[in-house]
Amino acid sequence: MNPRIGESAGLLSRRDFALKAALAAAGAAIAPTALGAAPGLLTDLANLEAQSPPSTPLSAEDQAQVEARASAILRKYGERLSLEQKDEIRRLSTELQKPLIRLRAYPLDNSSQPATVLKLVSDAKPAPAKPSRRGVKPHDAQ
Amino acid sequence: MMLSDDVLYLPVSELGRRLRARKLSPVILAESYLARSERLNPQLNAYVTLTRDLALEQAHAAEKEIGAGHYRGPLHGIPYAAKDLLAVKGYPTTWGARPYANQTFDYDAAVVERLNRAGAVLIGKAAMIELAGGMGYRFASASLTGPAKNPWNEGCWTCGSSSGSGAIVSAALAAFAIGTETWGSIICPSGFCGISGLRPTFGRVSRYGAMALAYSLDKIGPMARSAEDCGLILAAIAGHDSRDRSSLSEGEAKFEIGLAASSPRLRVGRLTNAWKKCDPEIAGAVDDVFDALKKHVAAIEDAELPAGPFDEVAGVIISVEGAAAFRDLIESGKVAELADPLGRVAGYVNEQIPASDYIRAQQVREICQEGINGIFDTFDVIAAPTLPLAASTLDTNLEKNLSFPDPLGAIGNLCGLPGISVPCGFTSQKLPIGIQLVARCGNERAVLAAANLYQQLTDWHTRRPPIS
Numbered sequence: 001m002n003p004r005i006g007e008s009a010g011l012l013s014r015r016d017f018a019l020k021a022a023l024a025a026a027g028a029a030i031a032p033t034a035l036g037a038a039p040g041l042l043t044d045l046a047n048l049e050a051q052s053p054p055s056t057p058l059s060a061e062d063q064a065q066v067e068a069r070a071s072a073i074l075r076k077y078g079e080r081l082s083l084e085q086k087d088e089i090r091r092l093s094t095e096l097q098k099p100l101i102r103l104r105a106y107p108l109d110n111s112s113q114p115a116t117v118l119k120l121v122s123d124a125k126p127a128p129a130k131p132s133r134r135g136v137k138p139h140d141a142q
Numbered sequence: 143m144m145l146s147d148d149v150l151y152l153p154v155s156e157l158g159r160r161l162r163a164r165k166l167s168p169v170i171l172a173e174s175y176l177a178r179s180e181r182l183n184p185q186l187n188a189y190v191t192l193t194r195d196l197a198l199e200q201a202h203a204a205e206k207e208i209g210a211g212h213y214r215g216p217l218h219g220i221p222y223a224a225k226d227l228l229a230v231k232g233y234p235t236t237w238g239a240r241p242y243a244n245q246t247f248d249y250d251a252a253v254v255e256r257l258n259r260a261g262a263v264l265i266g267k268a269a270m271i272e273l274a275g276g277m278g279y280r281f282a283s284a285s286l287t288g289p290a291k292n293p294w295n296e297g298c299w300t301c302g303s304s305s306g307s308g309a310i311v312s313a314a315l316a317a318f319a320i321g322t323e324t325w326g327s328i329i330c331p332s333g334f335c336g337i338s339g340l341r342p343t344f345g346r347v348s349r350y351g352a353m354a355l356a357y358s359l360d361k362i363g364p365m366a367r368s369a370e371d372c373g374l375i376l377a378a379i380a381g382h383d384s385r386d387r388s389s390l391s392e393g394e395a396k397f398e399i400g401l402a403a404s405s406p407r408l409r410v411g412r413l414t415n416a417w418k419k420c421d422p423e424i425a426g427a428v429d430d431v432f433d434a435l436k437k438h439v440a441a442i443e444d445a446e447l448p449a450g451p452f453d454e455v456a457g458v459i460i461s462v463e464g465a466a467a468f469r470d471l472i473e474s475g476k477v478a479e480l481a482d483p484l485g486r487v488a489g490y491v492n493e494q495i496p497a498s499d500y501i502r503a504q505q506v507r508e509i510c511q512e513g514i515n516g517i518f519d520t521f522d523v524i525a526a527p528t529l530p531l532a533a534s535t536l537d538t539n540l541e542k543n544l545s546f547p548d549p550l551g552a553i554g555n556l557c558g559l560p561g562i563s564v565p566c567g568f569t570s571q572k573l574p575i576g577i578q579l580v581a582r583c584g585n586e587r588a589v590l591a592a593a594n595l596y597q598q599l600t601d602w603h604t605r606r607p608p609i610s
Contacts, residue, residue: 069494077490080475085487092491099454100499106451106506114504115358115511119387 062097069093145174150314151606154371157317158216161208168208168219172201172263175221179265179315182609186291188309190226190236192266197221200263207261216374216399218261223310223319226267227274227353228362230254237353238285238303239272241476251351252386253320253362253379260378265316269306274327276355276464277477277485280541282534284482289536292334293607294573298533301330307365308335313609318366318375322352324359325456325555326548329578332365332563333528336574338593338603339365340372343583344558345390346397347376348383356463357388359456359555368603369564369593373399376586397586408592409521410435411445416526416550427567427575428527434599435592445524447549448513450506456552458503461492469493484541511557518582523592526550528563528576550580560586564593565602572608 058066070093074086081089149157149166160166176194183189204219224230227237229247236242250258257264269287271279282289282299290305292298293313300308304321308331311319321328323341332339340363347362354360364375377399382392389395412432436442471477472489480486517524534540554561561580568574577596581588597603 069491072494073490077475080478081487088483088487089490092488093494096491096495099451099457100495102451103454103458103499103502103506106502108502108505112505113508114501115507116501116504 058094058097058101062101066090066093066097069096143170144177145170147314147606147610150174150178150317151367151604152317153367154216154220154317154374155368157220158218158374161204161219162213164208166219168201168204168263169198171219172197172221172265175265175314175316178313179310182313182315185296185609186293186309186313186315187269187285187288188290188306188313188315189223189266190238190269190287190306191233193230193233193264196230196232197263197265200258200261204261204263214259214261215378217257217378219263220261220318221263221265221316222257223266223268223307223316224251224254224257224264225270225304225307225319225321227270227322228254228267228320229351230264230267233267235267235353236286237273238270238287240286240479240481241471243286247351249351252348252383254351256348256379256381257320262378268304268310268319268321271302271305271327272480272482272485273464273468274303274322274324274353274355276324276460276468277471277480277482278488279482280484280539281482282536282538282540284480284485286481291536292533292573293609294336295533295571296609297535298573299334299536299538301326301334301529301533303327304331304339304365308332308337308339311335311337311365311367312607314606318364318371320362320375320379321365322360322362323555324356324361324460326551328361328363328365329528329551329561329563333576333578334533334574336565336568336576336602336605336607337365338367338369338372338562338564338597339363340369340376340586340590341554341561342376342380342397342586343390343560345386345388346380346395346560346584346586348381348386348389350383350385354467356460357467358463359460361555361558368597369562369590370597372562373397373586373590373594394584406438406440408439408523408588408595410439410442410592411517411521411524412442413447413524413526413550414444415446417530418547420527420530421532421569423567423569424527424530424532424575428525428577431525431566431577431596435596438595438599439592443521445517445521447524447553448510448517450510450513452506452510452549452552452556453547455503455506455510456556458495458499459507459556462495462497462500462503465489465492465495507556510553514553514557514559515582518585522585522588523579523581524550525577525579525592528578532569532571532573532575550578554580558583560584560589562589562593564597565605566596566600567602568605 228251290300307319307321312335380397
């Protein structure tokens with residue numbers, strides 16, 4: 001990620017919001033297309049990221065959110081996770097906080113409408129029958 | 143008799159002409175692609191399933207119909223592959239993931255129905271990244287069938303999630319393939335594999351019968367050898383479908399062949415902020431594209447994408463919608479069966495994203511739409527390198543080394559914009575380079591016209607990988 005954005009996120013206006021932080025660990029979780037590079041270029045990009053100043057620590061409030069999130073996951077699913085996976089959950093919970101901070105810093109007001117629109121159904125025709133899926137459902141599968 | 147590589151690498155447009163004129167047999171064409179696929183698939187991991195029986199049944203039907211003078215159109219008798227998240231009656235639809243390895247559906251996806259009506263011949267189900275990457279992934283091996291290998295260099299990846307579709311078209315294992323994109327999954331494999339791939343406007347192609355990853359972002363589109371082919375295929379698969387809640391009205395969804403925008407009038411925006419850093423070889427190849435086009439279009443000028451946290455917005459929306467789409471898988475613990483270590487845990491984290499953040503992301507999305515729409519008052523298409531890098535090696539840790547901002551991908555997908563990637567050169571390591579062209583919603587004609595113009599001026603799209 002580009003820590004400069006994190007540092008000043010609270011002050012950024014819509015216009016000023018600088019170009020993107022790299023999607024880091026949780027980014028790969030939330031960005032289905034983590035991208036690849038040829039070996040020769042890998043070094044260049046890795047160096048580019050390394051040239052950025054170190055990441056700003058999370059505020060106490062953000063850290064508390066991270067811990068609450070990780071605790072909720074471990075409370076619910078901890079029994080099925082290995083120690084390594086629990087560490088991964090904590091790391092991903094931390095990484096997730098960074099894009100959330102940037103998103104929350106974006107100025108919006110009460111009249112900012114979301115891109116979720118109710119599609120009204122105005123005719124009386126029944127909805128088409130939903131075809132069935134056969135075979136093994138994931139929770140029954142081995 | 144098996145057909146030569148020269149025939150198997152022909153574009154759909156030319157295969158169609160030969161089939162219509164009965165200079166080519168649909169059965170022999172299907173047999174030839176099947177034989178090539180059976181021979182090369184173990185090398186490339188491009189298919190999950192070959193549908194030999196169905197392919198031959200459809201090819202024989204096409205031969206009979208064309209012979210009787212009943213020609214359905216440019217896809218009649220043309221062999222293709224469908225990404226394995228599209229339901230095909232009677233065959234497994236694995237979604238690329240072990241928990242769904244035995245899943246079958248008793249109906250065809252809408253896009254398969256449409257291709258059936260067009261007389262196309264289904265050769266097989268294309269390999270893919272598990273769940274189209276919906277639970278996250280760190281390695282190219284995140285697939286039920288292992289890493290798809292790039293025909294240009296088998297030590298390199300095809301990109302994902304339409305990984306098999308990219309390899310299949312690139313290696314001429316079928317004449318075209320159907321891919322899907324939530325964020326980059328058509329554009330990236332098209333770039334890495336040196337083929338032409340079209341991401342249609344959101345809602346133009348019905349997703350009925352397709353695995354859902356992110357309900358407000360998923361799209362289905364063609365991957366082929368040329369922009370012209372992409373247009374032919376789009377015309378067959380586009381159209382309203384009441385079974386898909388996001389389907390556009392028939393007037394908006396329909397795409398007709400032969401209505402391409404006039405290229406001399408095209409205004410092209412050369413994006414200056416699509417990538418933070420770009421390999422100089424790739425930047426040079428894309429500069430050459432603008433040089434080639436400048437005498438043939440109305441204008442080429444610098445353009446800038448609007449600034450905003452759009453990568454983050456797209457990420458949050460995909461994460462939340464993906465966690466909802468695969469809630470059963472996450473809660474049951476069956477995510478543990480996924481191939482990728484990141485995929486086994488990321489869903490647990492994504493489930494925890496607050497609803498208020500999801501709605502906030504949807505609010506910023508509206509602002510993003512306003513911002514990008516304004517650019518298209520000045521430009522018909524905006525263009526940038528498809529990717530700032532060429533294909534990665536198979537063992538690259540994608541999360542650690544290669545996650546970087548992709549504002550054009552984020553904005554293009556958040557706003558449902560059509561985009562195409564077409565090949566425009568090679569690196570010194572002989573890996574394909576691509577350029578992507580993006581237009582306003584509904585204006586596939588502009589991206590197809592610009593890409594088609596470029597392909598008339600150059601021959602990069604006709605190059606073949608060193609595999610036979």
